[in-house]
C-alpha cells in the first residue's frame with residue numbers, strides 16, 4: 001500500500017488531505033503535538049504519532065520518518081491560533097519546524113518526495129511586484145504584510161531555504177501557495193500557477209491540490225499559487241506540471 005506522513009496532521013487542511021488519501025487506500029501517518037487529537041485521527045483512518053515539531057530535534061524527526069518509511073511527506077503544520085497571540089510561533093513552527101523536517105528527510109534517507117504548504121505572496125518585497133499581479137493582488141499583498149509580517153517572513157524564508165538548499169538536500173519538493181481560505185464548501189475547482197492573490201480558496205479544494213501533486217510527479221521542483229477559480233483541480237495541476245509554471249525566480253530571489 002502507498003503511504004504518506006503528514007506533519008501537522010491534526011490541522012484542518014491536513015485532515016481533508018488525510019480523508020482523501022485514506023479513501024485512496026494510503027496508509028497515513030499523522031504527526032501531531034497533542035494527545036487530544038488521537039481519537040479523531042484514528043476515526044479518519046490515520047495512524048497518529050505524537051511528536052511535537054517544536055520540541056523535537058532533527059534526529060528525532062528523522063527517526064519518525066525511518067520508522068514509517070512513507071512514500072511522500074506532507075508539511076501542513078503552522079503556528080495557527082498560537083501565532084495570533086504570540087507571533088514567535090511563526091518562527092518556531094512555520095519556519096524552524098519546516099526546516100527541521102527538510103533536514104530530517106535527508107537524515108532519514110528513505111523518502112525524497114515532499115509537498116509543503118506555504119501561503120500566497122511570500123516573496124522578496126524589495127523587488128517589483130510579480131508581473132502577473134494586478135492592483136487588487138497588490139492590495140491583498142500590502143494588507144497581508146502589514147497584518148502578519150512575522151508569518152509572511154517565516155513562510156518566505158522556509159520556502160527559500162527549501163529551494164536554495166536543494167542542491168545539498170536533493171528532495172523532490174513541490175511548494176503549494178494558497179491564498180486565504182474561505183469557509184465555503186468543496187467546489188473541485190481552482191486557479192493554479194501564477195494565479196495572483198484572490199479570490200479566496202476552499203481548504204478542501206487545496207487538499208485536492210495536494211492529492212493531485214502526489215499523483216503527478218511532473219509537479220516536482222515547482223512552486224505555484226492556488227486561488228479560487230473555475231478549472232477542475234486535476235486539470236489545473238496538470239497544466240502547471242506540463243507547462244512547468246514556477247513562481248520561484250520572480251518572487252523569491
Ligand SMILES: NC(=O)c1ccc[n+]([C@@H]2O[C@H](COP(=O)([O-])OP(=O)(O)OC[C@H]3O[C@@H](n4cnc5c(N)ncnc54)[C@H](OP(=O)(O)O)[C@@H]3O)[C@@H](O)[C@H]2O)c1
Pocket residue numbers: 007008009010011012013014031032033034051052053054055076077078079080081093097117118119120177178179180181182
Ligand atoms: N488560514 C489561511 O487562510 C491560510 C492560507 C494559506 C495558507 N495557510 C497555511 O495552511 C496551513 C494549514 O492551515 P490550517 O487552516 O489547516 O491550519 P491549522 O488548522 O491551524 O493547522 C495547523 C496544524 O499545525 C499543528 N502544529 C502546530 N504546532 C505543531 C507542532 N509543534 N508539532 C506538530 N504539529 C503542530 C497544529 O496543531 P495544534 O492545534 O495542536 O497546535 C495544527 O493542527 C498552515 O501552514 C497555514 O499557515 C493558511
